[in-house]
Amino acid sequence: RDVVQDLSGGNVRTAFEKLDTIGSVKEIDPLDGNRQLVNEYVGTLKKGKTGLIISPTHKQGEEVTAAVRQELKKQGMLGKREITARKLVNTNMTEAEKLDHRLYKKGQVVQFNQNMKGVKRGSVWSVDNVDENTLQINNGNEQISVPVTASKKFDVFEDKEIALSIGDKVHITKNGFDKHRTRLDNGQLLQVKSVSKKDGVVLMNPVSKNLYYLDKDFGHLDHAHCITSYAAQGKTVDEVFIHQPAATFPATDAKQFYVSVSRGRDNVHIYTDDKEQLLDYASEMGDRKSALELVGEQHDFIRDRMTDKDKPKSDKQISKEFNRNNFTRDYEP
DSSP: OHHHHHHHTTOHHHHHHHHHHTTOEEEOOGGGTTHHHHHHHHHHHHTTOOEEEEOSSHHHHHHHHHHHHHHHHHTTOSOSOEEEEEEEEEOOOOHHHHTOGGGOOTTOEEEESSOBTTBOTTOEEEEEEEOSSEEEEEOSSOEEEEEGGGGGGEEEEEEEEEEEETTOEEEEOSOEEOTTOOEEOTTOEEEEEEEETTTEEEEEOTTTOOEEEEOTTOBOEEEOSEEOHHHHTTOOEEEEEEEOOGGGGGGOOHHHHHHHHTTEEEEEEEEESOHHHHHHHHTOSSSSOOHHHHHHHHHHHHHHHHTTOSOOOOHHHHHHHHHHHGGGGGGOO
């Protein structure tokens, strides 16, 4: 509690030193992977306590999640039966980017947030082809064309897969409804109750015990063994485990550190391969460019190019530059 008060008051160094003194900051060997973090997290769950791993970036989170699921299976804490379900990952393209046909790829998914002729709100379509003015999309039964200028009416996703077993922790990534029209809220934490290749997935709210029934193609869910600091806001557990290797430092600042540490009621564990550098980054109050500022610069680039302020570039150059700048979205929810 004292540490959280120090952090809320901007006294990051004082808070960090207190955590280090009581052994909460653990300097790990980068060659040792996530073994200590995973073992201590799983050990907490085995004691019947609630726990959550937080990492500032999605990439690091995915690596930790894979290691956690492997250990949970080894300990018999995940079911042996596993199914593969659809996972739609939001590209977070801006309105300006969605107007640029060169940034679409075959196999991406668009989901409509408004009705338009021949298309219902909420419907999901795959991108077959794209030209300068039109997207060719299909829903498995029919193919239609929609103008790129209608992009305000849909969001764009990458079409991925997720492995699910009984016992997995997941969170909802977009507001929606289950098969019985029961509402699901973005960010909602749930647990996998049953899995079936035919019938899909049953999820349970661990607090209310309410059940939700999803088709395998629902799409808007992800593992929640390890989530970003942004996604962790408003969530509290008995013990929080913060994964902060040097690779995550560009996404680290005082706000992120405060949010992460304050998620734990009873205990906090911080894993890093460089304590001194972590303290330096965690002490930053805004002088360092944030991910959102970097994304903003990318948006300005797109806007300027579309208004012909930039020299013309080839489709390949545009796609390469977009992908290079797109790394900042690894910090977002």
